[in-house]
Amino acid sequence: MYPFQDQIGFPILSVMTFLPTLGGLLMLLFMRGRPTLYKWTALVTTGATFVLSLVMWAYFDRYTADFQFIEKVNWIPRLGTSYHMGVDGISVLLILLTTLLSLIIIPASWNYIKDRELGFFISFLVLETGMLGTFCARDMLLFYFFWEIMLIPMYFIIGIWGGPRRIYAAYKFFLYTLAGSVLMLVAIVAIAWLARPNPFAAPVFDLDQLQNAVFTINVQFFAFLAFFIAFAVKVPMWPVHTWLPDAHVEAPTAGSVILAGVLLKMGGYGILRFCLPLFPDAAVIFIPYILILSLIAIIYGAMVSLVQKDLKKLVAYSSVSHMGFVTAGIFAFNLIGIEGAILVMFSHGILTGALFLLVGFIYERLHTREIASMGGMATPFPIAATLLLFFALASLGLPGLSGFIGEFLSLLGLFTYNKAMAVIGAFGIILAAAYLLWMYLRVMFTGLKDERWHELPDFSLREVSCLAPLMALAVWVGVYPNTFINLIQPSANRLANQMAPYLAEHGNFLSHLFASLGGGS
Amino acid sequence: MSAADLAAVLPIVVLAAAAVAVMLAAAIHRSHGLALWMTLASLVLAGASLPLAASEQPRRVATLLTVDGYSLFFTGLILAATFAVAVLSYAYFSRRPGNHEELYLMLLLAALGAVVLTGSRHFASLFLGLEILSASLYVLVAFPRGRRNIEAAVKYLILAAVSAALLLFGMALVYADLASMDFDRIAAASAPAGTGDLLLAAGLVLLFAGLAFKLALVPLHMWTPDVYQGAPPPVAAFIATVSKAAVFALLLRFFHPLAIQSHANLYVAFATVAVASMFAGNFLALLQNDVKRLLAYSSIAQLGYLLVAFLAGGPLAVTAVSFFLVAYTATMLGAFGIVTLMSERREAGSLENYSGLFWRRPWLAAVMAAMMFSLAGIPLTAGFIGKFYVLDAGVGSSLWLLSASLVASSAIGLYYYLRVIVVMYRRPLAAGGHSRTRPPLRPLAGGLVLALVLLIVLWLGVYPGPLIEIIQKTAILN
Numbered sequence: 001m002y003p004f005q006d007q008i009g010f011p012i013l014s015v016m017t018f019l020p021t022l023g024g025l026l027m028l029l030f031m032r033g034r035p036t037l038y039k040w041t042a043l044v045t046t047g048a049t050f051v052l053s054l055v056m057w058a059y060f061d062r063y064t065a066d067f068q069f070i071e072k073v074n075w076i077p078r079l080g081t082s083y084h085m086g087v088d089g090i091s092v093l094l095i096l097l098t099t100l101l102s103l104i105i106i107p108a109s110w111n112y113i114k115d116r117e118l119g120f121f122i123s124f125l126v127l128e129t130g131m132l133g134t135f136c137a138r139d140m141l142l143f144y145f146f147w148e149i150m151l152i153p154m155y156f157i158i159g160i161w162g163g164p165r166r167i168y169a170a171y172k173f174f175l176y177t178l179a180g181s182v183l184m185l186v187a188i189v190a191i192a193w194l195a196r197p198n199p200f201a202a203p204v205f206d207l208d209q210l211q212n213a214v215f216t217i218n219v220q221f222f223a224f225l226a227f228f229i230a231f232a233v234k235v236p237m238w239p240v241h242t243w244l245p246d247a248h249v250e251a252p253t254a255g256s257v258i259l260a261g262v263l264l265k266m267g268g269y270g271i272l273r274f275c276l277p278l279f280p281d282a283a284v285i286f287i288p289y290i291l292i293l294s295l296i297a298i299i300y301g302a303m304v305s306l307v308q309k310d311l312k313k314l315v316a317y318s319s320v321s322h323m324g325f326v327t328a329g330i331f332a333f334n335l336i337g338i339e340g341a342i343l344v345m346f347s348h349g350i351l352t353g354a355l356f357l358l359v360g361f362i363y364e365r366l367h368t369r370e371i372a373s374m375g376g377m378a379t380p381f382p383i384a385a386t387l388l389l390f391f392a393l394a395s396l397g398l399p400g401l402s403g404f405i406g407e408f409l410s411l412l413g414l415f416t417y418n419k420a421m422a423v424i425g426a427f428g429i430i431l432a433a434a435y436l437l438w439m440y441l442r443v444m445f446t447g448l449k450d451e452r453w454h455e456l457p458d459f460s461l462r463e464v465s466c467l468a469p470l471m472a473l474a475v476w477v478g479v480y481p482n483t484f485i486n487l488i489q490p491s492a493n494r495l496a497n498q499m500a501p502y503l504a505e506h507g508n509f510l511s512h513l514f515a516s517l518g519g520g521s
Numbered sequence: 522m523s524a525a526d527l528a529a530v531l532p533i534v535v536l537a538a539a540a541v542a543v544m545l546a547a548a549i550h551r552s553h554g555l556a557l558w559m560t561l562a563s564l565v566l567a568g569a570s571l572p573l574a575a576s577e578q579p580r581r582v583a584t585l586l587t588v589d590g591y592s593l594f595f596t597g598l599i600l601a602a603t604f605a606v607a608v609l610s611y612a613y614f615s616r617r618p619g620n621h622e623e624l625y626l627m628l629l630l631a632a633l634g635a636v637v638l639t640g641s642r643h644f645a646s647l648f649l650g651l652e653i654l655s656a657s658l659y660v661l662v663a664f665p666r667g668r669r670n671i672e673a674a675v676k677y678l679i680l681a682a683v684s685a686a687l688l689l690f691g692m693a694l695v696y697a698d699l700a701s702m703d704f705d706r707i708a709a710a711s712a713p714a715g716t717g718d719l720l721l722a723a724g725l726v727l728l729f730a731g732l733a734f735k736l737a738l739v740p741l742h743m744w745t746p747d748v749y750q751g752a753p754p755p756v757a758a759f760i761a762t763v764s765k766a767a768v769f770a771l772l773l774r775f776f777h778p779l780a781i782q783s784h785a786n787l788y789v790a791f792a793t794v795a796v797a798s799m800f801a802g803n804f805l806a807l808l809q810n811d812v813k814r815l816l817a818y819s820s821i822a823q824l825g826y827l828l829v830a831f832l833a834g835g836p837l838a839v840t841a842v843s844f845f846l847v848a849y850t851a852t853m854l855g856a857f858g859i860v861t862l863m864s865e866r867r868e869a870g871s872l873e874n875y876s877g878l879f880w881r882r883p884w885l886a887a888v889m890a891a892m893m894f895s896l897a898g899i900p901l902t903a904g905f906i907g908k909f910y911v912l913d914a915g916v917g918s919s920l921w922l923l924s925a926s927l928v929a930s931s932a933i934g935l936y937y938y939l940r941v942i943v944v945m946y947r948r949p950l951a952a953g954g955h956s957r958t959r960p961p962l963r964p965l966a967g968g969l970v971l972a973l974v975l976l977i978v979l980w981l982g983v984y985p986g987p988l989i990e991i992i993q994k995t996a997i998l999n
Contacts, residue, residue: 076906078840078989079913116880141909148900155939160879160946167943171936178935182928185909189916189924203913 008059013069013085016052016095017132020045020102024125027118035117039110042121046103049128053099057487060092065490067138067208075142080192080202084138089488090272090342091135094265097349098135100469101261102128105254108357108466112253112364113161120161123153124254131262135269140188140205144181150263151177154255162250169243169250176243180233187226191278194219210278217281224282227275228290235267237290237327238297241320248316253360256312260319261353265345268326272338276330276495280502283331290331291414295424297324302431306438311362311369314439315355318395321428322348322407328425329410333503335496337413342488343406347477351395351403354470358388361463365456371439376448383459385444387467392436394474397429402477529577529588531570532596533636539563540629547622556622557611560629564604571597575995584703585646590995591839592640595770598847599639602762603632605854605970609755609861612967616865617665624664631657631759635767639774644692644702647771651688651735654764655681661759662752673751680734680744688731694724708778725779726790735768738828739797742821746809749817754864757813758857761820762850769824773831773842777998782834782918791832792923798825799930806937811870815937816856819896822934823849826911829923833914836997841914843996844989848895848907848981855892855974859885862967878945884968886945888975895978897938898931903981 023045031038060068067086075083087095105124113120130153133146151174159170192203195213204210215223233240244264248256276283301321308314322344329341362377362384363369378385394401397408407429415422477484527534543559571593579589607628614621634653641647659681663674696702698720699710711721730741737745749757781787802822809815827849830841862885863869863878879886895904908931915924981988 074986075984076986076989078986078993079910145900148905152894152899152901156946159943167947171939171943174939175932175935179932182932186912186916186924186928189909189912193913193917203917 008055008069011071012052012056012059013087013132013136014071016049016056016099017085017129017136019049019052020125020128020132024122027125028122032118038118038121039106042125043103043106045125046099046106046128049132050099050103053095056087057092057096060087060089060487062089062487063490065089065494070138072138075139078202079141079205081139081141081205083142084206084208085133085136085142086138087136088491090269090491093342093346093484093487094262094269094349095132095135097265097346098128098131098262100473101257101349101353102131104353104357104466104469105257107462108257108360109252109254110462112360116160120157120252123157124258127153127157127258131258131266134266138207140192140207140210142205144185144188147181147266148178150266154259154263157255158247158251161252162255164250165246166250169246172243173247176233176240180230180240183226184230187223191215191219191223215279220279220282221285224275224279224286227279228271228286231267231270231275232327233267234270235264235323235327236320237267237293237323238300238320239293241297241301244320245313245316248319248356249310249312253356253363256316256356256360257353260316260356261349264319264323265349268323268330268341268345271327271330272342272495276499280499283499284333284502287331287333291328291418291421294324294328294331295421297321298328298425298428299431302428302435305435306431308435309371311371311374311439311443312356312359314371314435315352315359318432318435319348319352321432322352322395324428325407325410325425328421329406329413332410332413332417333496333499334413334416335493336409336416338492338496339485339488340406340409340411340413342492343402343477343481343484344410345406346484347394347402347406347474350470350473350477351391354387354391354467354474355395357463357466357470358384358391361459366453371442374443374449375446376444377453378444379448380453380456381458383464387459387464387471388444389440390471391467391474392440394478396433396436400475400478402474402481405478405481525577525580526582529574529580530582530586530640531574532567532593532600533586533633533640535563535567535570536629536633536636539567540626540633543622543626543629547620547626551620551622553611553615553621556625557607560607560625561604563629564600564607564632568597568600571600581642585643585649586637586640587642588640590997591770591774592636594843594992594996595639595766595846596636598766598850599632599635599763602766602850602854603628603759605858605974606755606759606763608966608970609758609854609858610753613753613755613861613864614665619665621664624661627657627660627664628759631661632763635763638767638771641771642704642774644696647775648685648689648692650771651768652685654767655685655735658756658760658764661756662748664756665753669751670753673748676744676751677748684731684734684741687727687734691724691727691729691731694720694727698724704775704778711779722784722787725776725787728775729772729791729794732768732772733794736765736772736824737817737821738794738824739801739821740794742798742801745821746814746817749813750811750870754813754857754860757816758854758861761816761853761857765820765824766846766850769827769831769842769846773839774998776831777834777839780834782832788832791828792920795825795828795832795923796926798822798828799926800825800933803930803934803937806934809937810872812860812872812875812941813857813870815872815941816853816860819934819937820853822930823896826908826927826931829920829927830911830914832923833918833920835914835918837914837917839996839998840989840992841910843992844910844985845907847988847992848903848978851974851977851981852892852895852902852904855888855971855978856896858967858971858974859889859892862971872941872944875941875945877947885971888971889945890942891975891978893938893941895982897935901979901982903978903985905982906985 027038027041067088070086072084130146130150137143155170155174192205195204195210236244298321301317305314305317325344326341329337394403397403411422411425581587631654634650637650641650659674659678663670734741799822802818806815806818827845830838895902898904898908
């Protein structure tokens, strides 16, 4: 039997995952000191990875919730862990986002980095391997492996090529994430031991087997907490979000794009993939607390965005607010909410990625990100103004663009769960309109601040072509979201069905609790 | 002594003969290169005799020594690590004035003592092995004969003498109680005695204390930072790796059949030592500005992790300890190897010397970063699998407090490992100045050792399966 049994008889997931690192290795060994050559190699590598992900999408059977393109070979048999890869609709959607953003950041940082460019591009290629592996892994240890591998290149990207306070930001990023994930490691080992079918068996790390294991409520409680803290730091949820603004402000543009576009999604993905199906009893207990934290994140993130002076920090805090919709949607525990959460993740990846690119491109011209020192930029930079308007509108949830559909579904899910909470959450969208439009007003209109800007070039073809695919995708998701909803539907549905009985069990207790909050359901 | 006995102890014989040969050669013709080549050749020869010895195992040679898969596995580890230390020593001493031939003599003797420890099954051979090892180390620490070296050596000598006294007293108590110095008989006799036997318990604690000194476990860790700082870096590497691996192998061999988990008092005492080592090592390392001192505290914490597996007991513990020691040895050799190569002209202990290393010598910095990641236990490196294995053993035996301490303290530890990396990636202050002070990687051999260590650390981190297979086939204690 082949170690992999999939639609196309070709280990597409492994090839896709390791292709970027292979490209990076070739660049390191053969292309030192030849910038043009290695930049093109990086572009071709990420391009090929993107094409592979499209091929995978084309062959993906979207009528089943089963995992596909399965590859399974022994890795460390004595430890009970195997190299097990596989994807479902949720993974496919996030993989597409990852490969697209990874492709876009290469031309976006074509001329951005002056120092040690080779290391910069290699870091991103290794990072792409880590991200893709995380979305494909079907073995807990393998997952943890890829999860941690992402940290190292990102740490270097912020710490070496970042802004003036890069060392502090890199530290903070690394320590926050790692402190969360070592807790997860203990929980992984613990459940692997507890899930053994008999006392003499090896620990169980395989997700297919873990999914069938039943844990006592005490185990679930602590394991859920350990997993959830790791993921909550990544999302990031209020109050463990404080690493995010620092990391974003100091990171180079491409780093911010990947950080906001993909790395934050790891948190939501982890919750969907592990926290809910493995520990459903505990998840239900935590619903009210997590929903309250999510609402705080939505409102707090938006309000803090309002008062930011730094353009990049504004986008960073808006991420906290948007990601609040993800956790709120997931913990509404119904199909609509979960689908909404996944769509918010996808759309946030596109839009925030684009916004960070825009901020980066503007910074390259003006050498400042301070909103107060901008103004009237619409006259000298009409193309930039148009693009920023488009992505700001999409991000504030204008119907017809991608931001709307996810947050709408997420709120709808929350509404069926609890009306009062949905109403509070909806204020987040209003606040988003406020901070984004006000930002646009101050940056693009209100009188030209500096006459010399007329001599600066508007966005080049390279810069526009980085943003164009994101723009197209934003319209696609906004106008015809069915393409993507159909992709995730079976998996989301399975998850919602799986959770429904647990919710019913605890439903009485919860509705009672919320009735006292004035909501009722 | 039969031919089979001789074959079984061949590695020991080769090492002893090589020590004499190197001494005689130095007496006739002083040549640093010759001494190095003889040392390396004899280490390879001793390594080549391992399969021959393995064909005779398990075998008890006289009453003192035993040759089994476990001892041979650690012998192999010791020989490989000594090989690396010898090459690094050449890189370090070849640029320094004076005669260096005796260094290799002492190195071989220390390795001999370590190998004897791994095969010892009797208090007499335990003490002999330990003293051969220690006596050579006193000389090695003092070797360049600078003020700091001699200070460190004297400190080590005095404290080691105290610990030897503790060890002997412990042995005496155990002997007084059980009338035997043979490990097997001690294990057999102590089992029914249970926990009530105060004499035995006191003896075991003192024995543990004597060995804990060598392993630098809290509260017997005070000497470590000073000695590591004062010793030449290759020698510090030897103390951190070979000496500790051999003593830990012995510790496990002696205590494993005693099943300390069932002796509540002993267990609590040992667990306290483990927790204290993990936290003290990691916390104190935070305050260090000297790489060698930092590595010293780091090694205290690492040995604390190892105690978690030791306390877990059972067959998994033996595998976990063996794997962790291999990973730890490779990583520490790599880290001290960098310090060695950085000290080409003058001692490069202070963290400041590493500032901006990445921009001057990217390969050295990359290896150092990999070693730091491995010590911190980040995936892709051997250190992760090692720590994971230990955690696996701890959780598997439901040692929740110890496992939690391991995780919490290693999260603290991360901070100082990152600090080293951050310093290396700091941009040089004077732009353009770095191209001028970029010496070539002079002793090529040292670079090769580092490359090899890097490969091993990464290989074990990605695909540890083969090594685990070997460990499970050979390193077995019953």
